[in-house]
Amino acid sequence: MPQRSRRPLGIAMIGYAFMGRAHSQAWRTVAAAFDVLPLARRVIVGRDDAAVAQAAERLGWQEHATDWHEVIAREDIDIVDICTPGFLHAEIAIAALEAGKHVLCEKPLANDTAEAEAMARAAAAATARGQVAALGFTYRRVPALALARQFVQAGRLGTICQAKVAYLQDWLVDADAPMSWRLRKETAGSGALGDIGSHAIDQVQHLTGQRVTAVRGRLATMVPQRPGPDGPEPVTVDDAAWATLELDGGAIASVEVSRMATGAKNRLTVELYGTAGALRFDLENPNELWFLDATLPIAEQGFARVLVTEPEHPYLEGWWPQGHVLGWENAFSNQARDLLLAIAAMPSADEPAARFSPDFADGLALQRVLDAIIASDAADGAAIAL
Amino acid sequence: MPQRSRRPLGIAMIGYAFMGRAHSQAWRTVAAAFDVLPLARRVIVGRDDAAVAQAAERLGWQEHATDWHEVIAREDIDIVDICTPGFLHAEIAIAALEAGKHVLCEKPLANDTAEAEAMARAAAAATARGQVAALGFTYRRVPALALARQFVQAGRLGTICQAKVAYLQDWLVDADAPMSWRLRKETAGSGALGDIGSHAIDQVQHLTGQRVTAVRGRLATMVPQRPGPDGPEPVTVDDAAWATLELDGGAIASVEVSRMATGAKNRLTVELYGTAGALRFDLENPNELWFLDATLPIAEQGFARVLVTEPEHPYLEGWWPQGHVLGWENAFSNQARDLLLAIAAMPSADEPAARFSPDFADGLALQRVLDAIIASDAADGAAIAL
Amino acid sequence: MPQRSRRPLGIAMIGYAFMGRAHSQAWRTVAAAFDVLPLARRVIVGRDDAAVAQAAERLGWQEHATDWHEVIAREDIDIVDICTPGFLHAEIAIAALEAGKHVLCEKPLANDTAEAEAMARAAAAATARGQVAALGFTYRRVPALALARQFVQAGRLGTICQAKVAYLQDWLVDADAPMSWRLRKETAGSGALGDIGSHAIDQVQHLTGQRVTAVRGRLATMVPQRPGPDGPEPVTVDDAAWATLELDGGAIASVEVSRMATGAKNRLTVELYGTAGALRFDLENPNELWFLDATLPIAEQGFARVLVTEPEHPYLEGWWPQGHVLGWENAFSNQARDLLLAIAAMPSADEPAARFSPDFADGLALQRVLDAIIASDAADGAAIAL
Amino acid sequence: MPQRSRRPLGIAMIGYAFMGRAHSQAWRTVAAAFDVLPLARRVIVGRDDAAVAQAAERLGWQEHATDWHEVIAREDIDIVDICTPGFLHAEIAIAALEAGKHVLCEKPLANDTAEAEAMARAAAAATARGQVAALGFTYRRVPALALARQFVQAGRLGTICQAKVAYLQDWLVDADAPMSWRLRKETAGSGALGDIGSHAIDQVQHLTGQRVTAVRGRLATMVPQRPGPDGPEPVTVDDAAWATLELDGGAIASVEVSRMATGAKNRLTVELYGTAGALRFDLENPNELWFLDATLPIAEQGFARVLVTEPEHPYLEGWWPQGHVLGWENAFSNQARDLLLAIAAMPSADEPAARFSPDFADGLALQRVLDAIIASDAADGAAIAL
DSSP: OOOOOSSOEEEEEEOOSHHHHHHHHHHHHHHHHSOOOOEEEEEEEOSOHHHHHHHHHHHTOSEEESOHHHHHHOTTOOEEEEOSOGGGHHHHHHHHHHTTOEEEEESSSOSSHHHHHHHHHHHHHHHHTTOOEEEEOGGGGSHHHHHHHHHHHTTTTOSEEEEEEEEEOOTTOSTTOOOOGGGOHHHHSSSHIIIIIHHHHHHHHHHHOOOEEEEEEEEEOSSOEEEETTEEEEOOSOSEEEEEEEETTSOEEEEEEESOOTTOSSEEEEEEEESSEEEEEETTSTTEEEEEETTSOGGGOOEEEEEOOSTTSTTGGGSOSTTOOOOTTHHHHHHHHHHHHHHHTOOOTTSOOOOSSSBHHHHHHHHHHHHHHHHHHHTTTOOEEO | OOOOOSSOEEEEEEOOSHHHHHHHHHHHHHHHHSOOOOEEEEEEEOSOHHHHHHHHHHHTOSEEESOHHHHHHOTTOOEEEEOSOGGGHHHHHHHHHHTTOEEEEESSSOSSHHHHHHHHHHHHHHHHTTOOEEEEOGGGGSHHHHHHHHHHHTTTTOSEEEEEEEEEOOTTOSTTOOOOGGGSHHHHSSSHIIIIIHHHHHHHHHHHOOOEEEEEEEEEOSSOEEEETTEEEEOOSOSEEEEEEEETTSOEEEEEEESOOTTOSSEEEEEEEESSEEEEEETTSTTEEEEEETTSOGGGOOEEEEEOOSTTSTTGGGSOSTTOOOOTTHHHHHHHHHHHHHHHTOOOTTSOOOOSSSBHHHHHHHHHHHHHHHHHHHTTTOOEEO | OOOOOSSOEEEEEEOOSHHHHHHHHHHHHHHHHSOOOOEEEEEEEOSOHHHHHHHHHHHTOSEEESOHHHHHTOTTOOEEEEOSOGGGHHHHHHHHHHTTOEEEEESSSOSSHHHHHHHHHHHHHHHHTTOOEEEEOGGGGSHHHHHHHHHHHTTTTOSEEEEEEEEEOOTTOSTTOOOOGGGOHHHHSSSHIIIIIHHHHHHHHHHHOOOEEEEEEEEEOSSOEEEETTEEEEOOSOSEEEEEEEETTSOEEEEEEESOOTTOSSEEEEEEEESSEEEEEETTSTTEEEEEETTSOGGGOOEEEEEOOSTTSTTGGGSOSTTOOOOTTHHHHHHHHHHHHHHHTOOOTTSOOOOSSSBHHHHHHHHHHHHHHHHHHHTTTOOEEO | OOOOOSSOEEEEEEOOSHHHHHHHHHHHHHHHHSOOOOEEEEEEEOSOHHHHHHHHHHHTOSEEESOHHHHHHOTTOOEEEEOSOGGGHHHHHHHHHHTTOEEEEESSSOSSHHHHHHHHHHHHHHHHTTOOEEEEOGGGGSHHHHHHHHHHHTTTTOSEEEEEEEEEOOTTOSTTOOOOGGGOHHHHSSSHIIIIIHHHHHHHHHHHOOOEEEEEEEEEOSSOEEEETTEEEEOOSOSEEEEEEEETTSOEEEEEEESOOTTOSSEEEEEEEESSEEEEEETTSTTEEEEEETTSOGGGOOEEEEEOOSTTSTTGGGSOSTTOOOOTTHHHHHHHHHHHHHHHTOOOTTSOOOOSSSBHHHHHHHHHHHHHHHHHHHTTTOOEEO
């Protein structure tokens, strides 16, 4: 269990690509926005020494390193933030947890269920020791989505009947877009389903507070081969996927994800329909939550565009005056805040509650939903129970 | 005063161009949508015999005629509907009122104030005899705008501080668009200000329930000459105008109108800001009223897009099920309904209330506001009191 | 085969409820908007003599009748317009076609496939004789959707990869909403799937120009019983449904329909994603088509909100100046126009082409898609080929 | 002239309230997003020692200080960033410029024209010595507005006829909102006009590339007194203002600003209408630019919602992948980048071009426009030439 010394919490970040940049921004910013424990951005880790050295300077880390094993063994490191590709998550996370560190792991938890199970076991043990094992479904910390959850939990939607989520992008529309590790099953695990579908399904469960009990799924690889370094190479993951999900509260959710949806840039849309109200959200306009209160007189009902920038809104106390909108990156600072609060709230192994949600067990559960969707597709669409 | 016989109300329409088509649609439709007095579309009047004959057949009138004097003298005509260009309104309307007919006159009431005054006098006398003299600011009968007025009257906006209206079109952007009667002062009276600004200002007064007490104005003719039949010809009316209006309830309204606003097709926008709420409307999406209730908890405040298609909404009992939207033309049927209801509600000269709003006095008052804006512009923008 | 006499085409309409009102509006209006063959609204038919008499007066029909058999036998009737509930379509349509009449039948074609097959056979024979057998998927005549089809056919979307359609309503959210014929399988055939899902699927096929080859489906009855005249009664149709459709051009379409989607009033949304462009549409704002041209420079790409009110747009030549929007009802007039044009274009049995789309064969094909979705649901979601 | 040594550019920031927080975020972030000169956040200055010490720690400054005179004299300070209230700008900026520092001054430049003139003189002299004197109209660096300017400059709008800008907020709707320095003329200079109207007018001139030559204005103080520390106190600045501006390129612009517009949070809207195209923007959705290309075929014209998150868009190379939107704060980092680039591009006093726009001369010109609007209001609205 990490020390409660007066020194700042030492952070090590593994990985420095897209997610590394986003997490660095969060660690640089969180203390300016929120009251949190003091922290030190100690070391950033990558395989390429020159590149990681440059990243350290640009992104504001005190040191850089190439061997993560050494780094997680350091006394002055309290938090290990894992921003590598998914196939490296399990080994690093388990080692870091066993070394007594708090861990923040980017989503998806792992590339397959066996790894996810091992991670969840390690996390359970670590949590029992007072560590935090946090999973980075960062969109839970987009203020509008956090507000959506508040509305649901306060009963403003009544009983939720139906959820409709989609996550559409278009970066693979061009059939000549080249192969990459994201398009090979062995490195990426799955395609659109795992990468962005996982966000969509996490939102369904998180917002409704209901768990998936059965699925029907459909995957498609619309462009079956793409230019690789040695000529055409088969694409072995999905570039679009569809599913319907049964939820344990009685609702049904539809999910549609795609990397082939021309003109959709990062369009995670969420619609929740309940007996007392409804909600809509679009990640391309992330400061807006659309809320319909079905208990108002019918003549004045309508989806209200709530601009989620008021001090009364989740996370907004740390940011700017009303009307001054946040961007995609701010949710990472919000996540860093919650992680630091979870750490601060863990006084001892006597009270080892999982104070950060989602945790690794949530990640494992989600992995099983993804697996079931893939299994359903393999079964020509027939339903698979969880 | 018109007879209350059992025969249907006989209607004569003068004019058969754009407005004639729209009014014909209304007279053909009103009895299918609403419970109204029986009516007969007896005769349509125009100068060109062949053209008006064809119009009669297409638009569904029993007869056609070329002499409006004869028509308004007919015993079987109860309502005279004036759809001619504005410079003919006064003569026809006064004659029809003096002949004892109910009159519906398209806006603007007249091309100048002297005419408008004569018309208002004739209307006052006729109203005292139990006739209706109605002015066709049809947009008052767009359900969403009628609902807006209900909200204001019910106090849902509190005290209105500020109104912001604009009416933008783009059909004169092309500097080579040819001259027409609408661009000559002698036939059109004024340009964008009178044509579409009159709608905007009527909405300000109607929705707020406040009267204009002073104005500051600015007119512009951005394309000073256009191709005429005999070569370039000066444009003698404004193609854009701006004004601020003081209202007797303390609010200030801004008005902007243009025929040069590229991409704006028929974009009458209305925004009302009050101490307890706010409203927004756009005529290009006329089935939507955006209402913000500032008395709700701040965390859920936002402009709600009310789709004004519920039976609880004004005029909707006559139309389609919820969600089945109306078009621009339906407001004309709503207007015809209200006119017929006003006629039905006038049992005798003993109770000669103006039951249809706006009436000719409203049109005269509006004309004076337009005049004041023009006078302010002539005075380099200095305020003009009314 | 109908006579090509100089007398107007005589129309008989069977049914006078919601659809009867909408079709009546169209027949009253079509000749004012478009150059079409002369027509006469001869007779409206219903079971209740007093009610249909009143409907005839309100809706503008010359006569009324209670026996449709007699009416379709009349010499002065050329077109039979069937607006009854679906379970009566087959008998009336087949009889009318055999009597030599042109037929316009409201959607869905029939409540089951056997009926639909018989109707398609009768239509094929009638078409060979020069009759028109038209099916009323009216939304094909919403100008924005007609424009969407033009864009697809002109190749502006390139190869369509993905379609995403939904049709959401909310009139069954209240669990205490009473039973009706629409909620019983024996009268309604199916629930949301047949009623509104049929529109959604028709749009998929019509807009993409591709045919469904296989489906996976999921139906749900979220409120299993509702108050009936004699106490609680089981709901025997779906109130929501989901499907994925394989199309013969390689695209995959998702379909979601519901009568339980709080706040959705009549929300048919269509999204088409292709290699060269994309389209979006929402029936609650039916005058807008959102078009993204992916061949433009990336810096200026975006969904353009085309306000479909220009003379250059489909059907708009008959209506109002630019920016003056149409309502839900106008599509029925557009449909009436196309039917009259199809009749006008059929000079003889020598050229018996189906000039009106969709026809009864299209309706049968669609019925088979609906059946396959139901069969897939019965098979726990497994794919069903067509 | 600052040294071109190898040490990082040293920054001192005066002020640590709202703007101090925003600028700190920018200085912390700029080097992670962009390739810029090395910099050091050396010292933050405020009057209250304890408060500024805390700010230094939270906002990430190496030191804090209470005497700005000492700080601007320091050798290791190259850039002085002025975030104080406006009435302190002149003294600090002039002193810093005379001390040879680069200066970034928050808008508005000064509270009155005399101060602004003195500042512009000092800046001219400093610029001639190779210093940068930058004015913080940060919204010029919102990517969508920067893109708007690119479109205008590339001729995509043709000749601009009309601009329509508004900046609406609602934080003074409540008549019981207390007095503050912002509502007293002696501390704030003006009210809504100077605070947010200055942004609106800067955008008009910057985007159109045209200069204001004459104005007509109207100010209003809707709530004439508010609760002060010693009872009711008169409000001596405007809480709403309106103006029309003549531009030297022939366009006319309307401006409307308010702190009383219920439901408007930070709603700077810009509309530009030209002969070849049009643009719309709303700061509450700052990642969207709406562009209408009037040279496209009419049937496909419409305002396209360009999501300004592509690498091809201004400033976006420094941020996230497409579709990952920016917030209000990112424009401050963009501004810091441009300031650092301007400094890097100033090799010597031989080439003392003002490479950062807007500079102090722009601020002075804008101040004169604001003065003219106030003068016009005092003259009852009559036009004032510049």
